[in-house]
Amino acid sequence: MNVVIRASGLQKSYGGQRVVDGLDLSIGKGECFGLLGPNGAGKTTTLRMLLGLIAPDAGTAMLLDLPVPQAAREARIRVGVVPQMDNLDPDFTVAENLLVYGRYFGLHDSEIEARIPALLEFASLTNKRNAKVPTLSGGMKRRLTLARALVNDPDVIFLDEPTTGLDPQARHLIWQRLRELTQQGKTLLLTTHFMDEAERLCHRLAVMDNGKLISQGSPRELIEQNIEPQVVEVFGETSGQWAGEHAAGYSQRFEVSGESVFCYVNDAQPLVAHLQGQSALRYLHRPANLEDVFLKLTGREMRE
Amino acid sequence: MSNRDFALPKLSLRFFPIWQRHWLVWKKIAAPSILGHLADPVIYMLGLGYGLGSLLPTMGGMSYMAFLAAGTVCYSTMNSASFEALYSGFARMHEQRTWEAILNTPVSLDDVVLSEILWAATKSLMSGAAVLAVIWVLGLSHSLMSLWMIPLALLIGLAFASLGLIMTALAPAYDFFMYYFTLVITPMMLLCGVFFPVTQLPESMQAVAGVLPLTHAIDLARPLMGGAIPPQALLHIAVLLAYTLVAFYVSLVLFRRRLSR
Numbered sequence: 001m002n003v004v005i006r007a008s009g010l011q012k013s014y015g016g017q018r019v020v021d022g023l024d025l026s027i028g029k030g031e032c033f034g035l036l037g038p039n040g041a042g043k044t045t046t047l048r049m050l051l052g053l054i055a056p057d058a059g060t061a062m063l064l065d066l067p068v069p070q071a072a073r074e075a076r077i078r079v080g081v082v083p084q085m086d087n088l089d090p091d092f093t094v095a096e097n098l099l100v101y102g103r104y105f106g107l108h109d110s111e112i113e114a115r116i117p118a119l120l121e122f123a124s125l126t127n128k129r130n131a132k133v134p135t136l137s138g139g140m141k142r143r144l145t146l147a148r149a150l151v152n153d154p155d156v157i158f159l160d161e162p163t164t165g166l167d168p169q170a171r172h173l174i175w176q177r178l179r180e181l182t183q184q185g186k187t188l189l190l191t192t193h194f195m196d197e198a199e200r201l202c203h204r205l206a207v208m209d210n211g212k213l214i215s216q217g218s219p220r221e222l223i224e225q226n227i228e229p230q231v232v233e234v235f236g237e238t239s240g241q242w243a244g245e246h247a248a249g250y251s252q253r254f255e256v257s258g259e260s261v262f263c264y265v266n267d268a269q270p271l272v273a274h275l276q277g278q279s280a281l282r283y284l285h286r287p288a289n290l291e292d293v294f295l296k297l298t299g300r301e302m303r304e
Numbered sequence: 305m306s307n308r309d310f311a312l313p314k315l316s317l318r319f320f321p322i323w324q325r326h327w328l329v330w331k332k333i334a335a336p337s338i339l340g341h342l343a344d345p346v347i348y349m350l351g352l353g354y355g356l357g358s359l360l361p362t363m364g365g366m367s368y369m370a371f372l373a374a375g376t377v378c379y380s381t382m383n384s385a386s387f388e389a390l391y392s393g394f395a396r397m398h399e400q401r402t403w404e405a406i407l408n409t410p411v412s413l414d415d416v417v418l419s420e421i422l423w424a425a426t427k428s429l430m431s432g433a434a435v436l437a438v439i440w441v442l443g444l445s446h447s448l449m450s451l452w453m454i455p456l457a458l459l460i461g462l463a464f465a466s467l468g469l470i471m472t473a474l475a476p477a478y479d480f481f482m483y484y485f486t487l488v489i490t491p492m493m494l495l496c497g498v499f500f501p502v503t504q505l506p507e508s509m510q511a512v513a514g515v516l517p518l519t520h521a522i523d524l525a526r527p528l529m530g531g532a533i534p535p536q537a538l539l540h541i542a543v544l545l546a547y548t549l550v551a552f553y554v555s556l557v558l559f560r561r562r563l564s565r
Contacts, residue, residue: 053407054564055308073410081408087401091329100328103321104409152409 002029004156004187005050009059012045012211019045021211023059027204029155032178032188034202036195036290038298042211043191044084047158050189051081064156077105080149084160086141088133094120094144095129098151105152115151122177123147139170146177157181159190163197175200195290205290209298219290226293228252228264232271235260236281250274257300264288309560313414313553322406322419323426330427341431345380346438349373352499364501366530373444374526375498377435377453378460382518384431385461386489388424389468390481396420397472403563413563417556421465421548428461429454439529447531456528460521463544466551467517473558492518497526517547 005027012020020042027033035043048054050061052072061068066075089097095116102112120126123143128136136144142162149157162178163171178201182188192198198205199219206216215222223229232251234242236259243261247254250271251263265271268285275283330337349372357368364371396402403416436453439445471484495509496502496518502510513519520540527534534540 051408073412076408076410079408083401083404083408085401087405089325089329089402089405090400091332096328100321100325101405101409103324104318104406104411106318106321106410 004029006062010056011058030185032182032202034198034205035191037208041208078155080154080157082145082149082159082162090133093130101148102151119147156187199290207297214297222293227288230265230268231288232263233284238280318411318415319419326423341434345376345435349376370444373439374529377432378521378525379493379498380435381428381432381457381460382464385424385428385464386468388427389465393420393472424465425461429458432457445529449531450529452528459544463517463547466548469555473555497522
């Protein structure tokens with residue numbers, strides 16, 4: 001595998017608090033790699049170190065065979081970035097945003113102008129070419145930010161929570177575009193806390209918490225390695241009492257969260273048969289998913 | 305803070321696309337911007353010049369209006385660079401996250417800060433040229449030597465842009481800038497020889513005025529407007545350049561610290 005992004009032993013502290021703590025990572029060409037983790041896990045700091053925007057306290061990072069931050073400028077010529085918060089130029093039109101941004105990469109105006117129609121097409125913004133940024137919807141702004149990240153035809157694209165704050169239609173359109181980019185052979189590194197997004201898009205995932213990678217693999221591997229294959233969710237006012245008496249007997253592992261009980265099982269049949277006799281309780285039987293893995297690894301407590 | 309924060313600036317031509325960006329934004333608001341450059345200084349100059357000037361004999365060997373004209377070019381130049389570096393610079397760094405977007409490209413923070421200084425100095429140049437044009441139209445300066453005011457406006461702009469960016473690098477919010485305008489810019493306007501010769505001040509205040517950059521700018525401007533070579537011209541230029549270079553470096557170190565999170 002041709003490694004495009006590599007981190008070894010990356011460390012970063014702010015004010016005595018270790019935000020990234022000995023992180024090792026390697027991402028191959030053409031991969032879509034997802035970095036998952038609760039707020040404050042160190043995802044954005046990791047991205048910023050891999051982009052060479054901040055220097056690690058210890059450890060090394062390579063981006064496209066160049067050491068960062070030392071050769072960050074050279075590396076970033078071939079990188080696109082979709083930041084967490086929109087930072088489009090509000091004074092400019094859609095097309096002007098692309099033109100002005102392309103110039104930062106040292107591209108000539110004629111080169112950028114030639115690329116703009118295809119970028120607008122990709123972002124489904126062709127008819128918004130001359131619209132000013134403040135008149136765009138959230139989804140359009142996000143797509144323009146994505147198009148802007150492609151203005152230099154990058155090999156690697158960093159995306160920091162690319163669909164946060166978007167409605168389902170807008171998210172699906174972004175996902176479709178990101179899949180197209182992967183099919184074109186581009187390498188994607190994205191952070192998210194939407195498990196469905198990670199499951200749909202990413203070839204490989206890493207779960208991060210407290211500055212450390214706690215598990216990585218394909219979505220299927222993460223589920224197989226970390227959790228029982230079946231989940232039965234039990235709801236109802238008496239679910240807590242039921243859990244105390246029966247849950248341990250029917251499941252490998254269970255968690256109580258409010259009036260819901262999550263039972264993780266290898267074989268759901270005996271539990272389902274038992275629940276059919278409990279008229280006060282409702283239940284949902286489903287296969288285990290990434291969200292179950294995520295909650296198991298990072299806990300159910302609120303962050304921040 | 306690491307040693308990297310203290311590295312000398314690494315300058316390159318990559319600042320130019322950023323300067324182009326600011327220019328493109330400015331072109332969209334050119335009309336109100338030019339009006340802003342002109343209205344305030346010209347009203348001051350005409351109001352005080354006619355109102356106060358009629359009560360005064362000549363000042364420094366020229367009419368009060370002509371005396372005021374040189375000061376007005378300098379202080380309007382100072383103001384343009386300061387407003388641009390503080391308010392607009394802060395908007396680009398903090399509010400609009402324009403810097404963040406630019407820093408994700410192969411452009412470094414050093415280039416971004418350089419472009420801010422050069423852009424604010426460009427605004428000074430425009431403001432100085434606009435006031436100078438009014439002065440010519442009013443016949444307050446007849447000498448071709450006054451054309452030297454144009455490069456001088458650029459130099460004044462560089463010095464005040466660099467000083468202003470130190471504030472921008474430290475500012476938690478826009479309110480913070482009131483300190484700078486109240487404690488630095490307004491005193492300079494009143495003490496550095498815009499409205500009356502610095503020699504009218506008590507000696508202790510003259511000593512203070514003597515180290516302030518606007519005094520040196522006006523010591524260059526007033527003779528030039530009258531058609532003479534300024535005495536000690538190289539000293540005054542050196543002081544303005546020193547303010548520029550030191551303040552640029554200090555602001556860059558502060559920005560590196562601020563943005564390294």
